[in-house]
Amino acid sequence: MIIINTETIKGLAKDGKRMDLRGMLEYRSPISIDLDISFTAEGSAKVTMGDTVVIAGVKLSIEKTYGDTPDEGGITVNAELLPLSSSEYESGPPGIKAVELARVIDRGIRESKAIDLKKLCVKPGEKAWFITVDIISINDAGNLFDAAGLAALAALRTARFPVVDEKGVIDYKHKTDVKIPIVKEPLPVTVYKVNGQLMVDLTVAEEKAAESRLTVGCDAHGVISALQKGGTTPLSAVEIGHILDIAIEKSSFLRGVLDKFVKA
Amino acid sequence: MSEVFVAERDVVIPGEKLADGMDFLPGENTYRDNSGIYSRVLGIVGLSGRVLKITPLAGPYVPRIGDRIIAKVFDITMSGWRVDTNTAYSALLNVRDATTRFIKKEEDLTQIIAIGEYVVVNITNVTSQNLIDVSMRGPDLCKVEGGRIMSINSMKVPRVIGKAGSMIQLLKEKTGCDITVGQNGLIWVRGTAEGEYKAERAIKFIEAKSHLDGLTERVQALLN
Amino acid sequence: MAYTQRLDGRKIDELRPMDAKAGVIPNAVGSAYFKIGNTLAYAAVYGPREIFPRFLANPKKGILRCHYGMMPFSGAGERVRPGGSRRSQEISMVIAAALEPVVDLSAFPNAVVDVYIDLPQTDAGTRCAAICAASIALADAGIPMRDMVSAVAMGQVDGTIVADLNYGEESYPAVVSDIPIAMIANTKEITLLQMDGEITKKDLMAALEMAKVATQKIYELQKKALKERFIRE
Numbered sequence: 202m203i204i205i206n207t208e209t210i211k212g213l214a215k216d217g218k219r220m221d222l223r224g225m226l227e228y229r230s231p232i233s234i235d236l237d238i239s240f241t242a243e244g245s246a247k248v249t250m251g252d253t254v255v256i257a258g259v260k261l262s263i264e265k266t267y268g269d270t271p272d273e274g275g276i277t278v279n280a281e282l283l284p285l286s287s288s289e290y291e292s293g294p295p296g297i298k299a300v301e302l303a304r305v306i307d308r309g310i311r312e313s314k315a316i317d318l319k320k321l322c323v324k325p326g327e328k329a330w331f332i333t334v335d336i337i338s339i340n341d342a343g344n345l346f347d348a349a350g351l352a353a354l355a356a357l358r359t360a361r362f363p364v365v366d367e368k369g370v371i372d373y374k375h376k377t378d379v380k381i382p383i384v385k386e387p388l389p390v391t392v393y394k395v396n397g398q399l400m401v402d403l404t405v406a407e408e409k410a411a412e413s414r415l416t417v418g419c420d421a422h423g424v425i426s427a428l429q430k431g432g433t434t435p436l437s438a439v440e441i442g443h444i445l446d447i448a449i450e451k452s453s454f455l456r457g458v459l460d461k462f463v464k465a
Numbered sequence: 466m467s468e469v470f471v472a473e474r475d476v477v478i479p480g481e482k483l484a485d486g487m488d489f490l491p492g493e494n495t496y497r498d499n500s501g502i503y504s505r506v507l508g509i510v511g512l513s514g515r516v517l518k519i520t521p522l523a524g525p526y527v528p529r530i531g532d533r534i535i536a537k538v539f540d541i542t543m544s545g546w547r548v549d550t551n552t553a554y555s556a557l558l559n560v561r562d563a564t565t566r567f568i569k570k571e572e573d574l575t576q577i578i579a580i581g582e583y584v585v586v587n588i589t590n591v592t593s594q595n596l597i598d599v600s601m602r603g604p605d606l607c608k609v610e611g612g613r614i615m616s617i618n619s620m621k622v623p624r625v626i627g628k629a630g631s632m633i634q635l636l637k638e639k640t641g642c643d644i645t646v647g648q649n650g651l652i653w654v655r656g657t658a659e660g661e662y663k664a665e666r667a668i669k670f671i672e673a674k675s676h677l678d679g680l681t682e683r684v685q686a687l688l689n
Numbered sequence: 690m691a692y693t694q695r696l697d698g699r700k701i702d703e704l705r706p707m708d709a710k711a712g713v714i715p716n717a718v719g720s721a722y723f724k725i726g727n728t729l730a731y732a733a734v735y736g737p738r739e740i741f742p743r744f745l746a747n748p749k750k751g752i753l754r755c756h757y758g759m760m761p762f763s764g765a766g767e768r769v770r771p772g773g774s775r776r777s778q779e780i781s782m783v784i785a786a787a788l789e790p791v792v793d794l795s796a797f798p799n800a801v802v803d804v805y806i807d808l809p810q811t812d813a814g815t816r817c818a819a820i821c822a823a824s825i826a827l828a829d830a831g832i833p834m835r836d837m838v839s840a841v842a843m844g845q846v847d848g849t850i851v852a853d854l855n856y857g858e859e860s861y862p863a864v865v866s867d868i869p870i871a872m873i874a875n876t877k878e879i880t881l882l883q884m885d886g887e888i889t890k891k892d893l894m895a896a897l898e899m900a901k902v903a904t905q906k907i908y909e910l911q912k913k914a915l916k917e918r919f920i921r922e
Contacts, residue, residue, distance in 0.1 A: 202537070202551045202651075205581055206613045213658055220613060222662050239810040240727055242762035252715045256809055258762030281771055284756065285733040285805035287716050292756055294772065333768050335761040337807070339731065340714045373766050476919040478912050479828050480791070480836030480874050496835070503875070505793065505835060507828045507915060522919065523719065524831025525737050527796055553737040553751070553800030594748060594798055618718075620831060676919040 203289060203405060210410035211396040220406070226447060228402040228454070229253075234355050234462035243376065244360025246463070248352040250402065252342035254286075257334055257352035259360040259381075263323060263371060264331045274321025274329035278307035278336065278353065282345075286338040287405075302345055305429045306336060306353050309387045309418035313426030316357075317382040328369070330362070332381065343404040346416050350389035351455055357381050358463045387418040387426040388455045390448040394436065399443060401451055415441065417448035421456060425449075469517070475510045476522070476676060483510065483517050492518030509676060522676065526552050526619035526649045528597050532588045533606070535614065535647035536599065538581065541574050548584060548599065551616065551649045556597035558586060563601045583609035585645055585653065605645070612643070612655025615665050617672040619650035624675040625668055632671065632681060639688035640664040663688065692847035696857045702899055704841070704853045704906060709821070709914035711829040719830025721914065723822035725907075726855055727812035732822035734830040737800035745801070751794030755785040755804045757819050763811045765856055780816045787820050787840065787871040787881035793833040802832060813856040813867075814842035820871050820881065825911050829918070837911055838880055839904040840871035843896040845888050850896050852903040868893070870900040874908045877901045 210220060217225055229251030239245040242258035266273065280303035284290045295303070310316065321330040334356060336349045364375040393400050393411040403411065413432030419425055425445065430436065436444070467486025471477060483495060484502045491497045494506045495517055504510075508519035528534075528550060536548035536556060545559040560568050564577065578584060585606050586599035601607065617625065625646055626633050637644055640663045642656030654664045667684055674680065695701065705726030714720035717733035724730075740746050757780045761771045784806065794802060804826060806819040817840035824838045844854035847863035854867055866886030872879055879897070888896070 202549060202616060204614050204616055204651075205537070207581070209611070209613050218658050220658070220662065220665075222659065239729075239760070239762055241764060241810045241812075245762065245809070254714075256760070258760060258809070260762045260768035262767055279761065279771065281761075283758075283805065283807055284735070284803070285714065285717070285731060285807050288735050288738075292773075333761070335768075335771070337760055337809075340716050342715065371767075476916050478837065478915045479834035481912070482875070494833070498875075503836070505833050507831055521831050523829065524833075525718070525797070553739050553797055555739070618831070677922060 205409055206406050207410040210407055214395040214398045214400065217398065219400070225398060225400045226451070228451070232458050234351070234458070236355065236359050236463060242356070243363060244356045244358070244381070246352050246355035246359060247339070248348045248355065250344060250348045251404070252340055253344060253348050254339035255345060255348040255352045256337045256339055257349065257356040258337070259356045260333045260335070261360070261362060262331050262333070263328050263365070263369065266322070266326060266329045270318070271326040272322045273318040274331050275318060276311050276316050276332040276334070278303050278310060278334045280306065280336040280349065282338045282341065287341040290341070301429070302336065302349060305346060305389065305416055305427065306334070306349055308429070309350060309389050309427040310334070310353065313385065313387050313418060313420070315383060315385050315387055317384050320382040341405065343408055344391060344402045346389050346391045347402065347455065350418070351459060354386050354388060354459060355463045357383060358465060385420040386456070387420045388452045388459070389416050389418045389427065390451040390455065391416040392444040392447050394432070394434065394440065399440070399447060401447065415444045417445060417452070419449050419452035423449045469512070471510045473510060473512050476508070477504045477510055477519065478507050479505055488515060490516045492516040494519035494521060521620045523618050524620050528552060528554065528588055528591050528595060530588055530591055532648040533585065534588060534599070534649040535583055535585055535609065535645070535651035535653055536649070537583050538578050541580065546574065546578055548586070550597060551651055554595040554597055556588070556599045558584065558599050558601060562589070562599070565602065578608055583614055583651070583653070585609065585647065609653050612653055613661050613665070615652050615654065615668065617650050617652065617668060619648065621672045621675050622646060622648055622650060624680065625652070625671050627681065632684065635681065635684060635688070636664055636667055640667070692849040692861070692863065695851060696861070697855065701849060702852045702902060704903060705855065707907065707910050709825060709910050711825050711914045711918050717826070717830070719826045719828070719832070721822045721825035721829060723818050723825065725814060725818050725853065727810055728808065728814050728818045729810050730806055730808050730815070730818040730822040732804060732806045732819070732826035734802060734804050734826045734832070736802040737794065737797040738803070740799065740801035746799040748798050751797030751800040751802055753785050753789050753792050753794060753802050753804070755781045755788070755806065755823065757781040757784055757816070758807045759811060759815070760807060760809045763808050765811070780819070783881055783883065784816060784819055784823060788823060788827065788838055790880050791835045791838055791873060792827060793835065796833070813854050813859050814869070816840070816881070817842045817869050817871065821907055821911060825914055828915055836876070837874045837908055838871050839874060839907040839911060840869065840881060841900055841903040841907060843868040843870055843900050843903070845886065845892055845896065850892060850899055852899055868896055870897065870904070872900065872904040874904070877904070
């Protein structure tokens with residue numbers, strides 16, 4: 202049973218307070234990243250943020266290049282909200298929440314050109330490397346967006362290309378020490394509005410009390426590379442200004458966590 | 466020759482052999498197979514005379530008549546409210562069991578209790594198929610207003626209450642909160658934000674550490 | 690040439706290194722992970738809860754439903770598309786059948802207990818690891834159970850019976866039989882038995898005998914994982 206405490210959360214938010222006495226702009230602690238949690242993936246990581254646990258795994262394959270980008274590889278992000286991770290999720294094809302999560306992380310990485318796709322090309326017009334990042338929830342205790350973004354980047358950082366034999370067949374059992382050509386590392390920060398107040402790193406009960414949210418992908422230089430507004434209440438331009446300031450600051454905090462656990 | 470393999474307060478797992486021989490008797494949550502007595506649940510051993518019983522450390526709540534529970538309204542019907550009891554079985558709260566006030570036929574029931582709100586109710590009937598009736602008429606039964614709801618495993622409810630209510634009394638005194646414990650594991654805590662958080666942490670501690678000796682002293686230390 | 694030296698140097702009845710922990714998924718009412726060699730399974734229990742669709746309900750007792758899934762990056766080769774396959778459907782069914790004999794849901798008519806098992810990495814023996822993890826998770830959830838179930842992938846590689854087949858042995862270039870077996874801890878009754886390959890009756894009986902010893906070792910670890918949650922301080 203998912204517990205709802207909406208009225209209390211809203212009432213506290215008005216006074217700048219939270220149920221667990223955290224600051225409005227304070228992440229749960231500690232945040233930790235475990236690496237190489239799947240030896241079958243080319244790169245993998247598990248992020249623990251409070252009670253939230255998310256896994257990301259990277260698989261690499263050689264595919265035919267696309268007609269409009271003959272000298273580029275590609276990257277796709279997929280997300281699954283496992284019924285294992287919450288009583289709210291059901292078996293079956295990904296629901297809209299999983300689709301949105303995948304799309305937002307995808308936008309942060311792919312559309313921001315975080316990966317040098319040209320370097321993935323094996324033979325122009327014929328073959329290139331394609332990257333798939335799978336994001337899997339293990340325990341959804343809120344703020345999957347930020348945890349998933351962190352896990353995806355950690356997995357990409359640790360990924361190593363597998364060996365390819367002379368016939369061009371991938372030997373997934375053996376890895377080279379070649380890394381994925383990451384050119385920038387946007388991390389998503391989701392800022393929610395709860396009873397008019399801005400808040401980060403929400404628990405599930407807090408998410409249910411929120412009116413709207415904005416996920417902001419920011420790289421190390423504070424350049425914004427992805428945005429996604431959620432919720433049915435509008436945000437003013439002034440509020441968006443505040444949210445961007447928070448997101449830029451918090452993405453540098455999360456980048457500190459990433460750097461602490463994963464070598465660039 | 467009868468032999469017992471466990472001691473009082475040992476933690477045992479399902480299928481663990483507790484004793485052998487006819488001098489011992491299988492009590493609650495145990496079963497006999499040939500001469501052996503085995504546990505049928507994860508729990509703590511209790512040995513009283515020749516009877517072995519197991520107090521479960523976890524497990525689903527089974528609704529019983531007379532239990533006070535906290536439930537969440539998820540639907541409204543012609544005659545009342547359907548509530549989620551935190552079990553596989555929802556319950557019916559009839560209009561006449563919700564209030565002493567006269568309710569007009571066309572009255573909007575959401576004005577009395579809305580979907581998503583919690584109620585403190587008594588179980589008045591349970592059928593063999595676990596169809597449940599609840600009532601909000603009686604002392605300390607009401608709609609939940611203010612404070613916070615939290616949930617623990619229902620098997621830990623007796624530990625949160627303590628012997629003759631000693632633990633709950635301690636929690637109330639040290640946190641300044643009113644605390645209503647539902648037998649189904651839902652708990653309503655109301656006080657200041659700080660007090661509520663303190664109470665929530667202490668209750669979670671009791672849930673996690675209920676197997677330890679001197680629990681009251683440990684909770685006292687945590688709350689000081 | 691007979692298979693006398695195992696690929697990873699193990700003795701014929703030796704299991705790969707194992708690890709198990711209960712209570713790893715806070716949202717679930719019971720949970721566990723179980724690792725044997727490089728095969729890792731997470732299991733989470735939800736329920737007893739209302740069953741959907743309703744026509745599946747049994748008015749006499751609750752239903753045990755298992756859901757087995759490999760994460761897309763968990764296979765030995767290319768990425769596996771997520772979502773159900775015939776393979777995962779069948780494995781889910783045999784896992785439920787392996788656990789059902791020990792689980793008592795008579796107090797929960799019309800309800801369901803869902804067990805979700807997902808694997809982030811695999812190296813053979815996945816259904817057995819899944820059963821081991823699920824059994825711990827069910828006990829952790831406080832579901833009434835007559836006993837624990839432990840499972841191991843037995844095998845015969847080029848004439849030699851071995852315990853806990855790994856992927857290298859599964860694909861060994863000779864006749865290989867893969868025999869996943871689940872047993873009830875006290876009685877050593879068999880609740881899962883499958884095989885592909887070819888084997889004589891005599892050898893299969895020998896494999897069952899070896900499985901008794903192997904599952905006993907696994908059982909000891911399952912027990913330890915459950916008791917570790919309640920250590921006296």
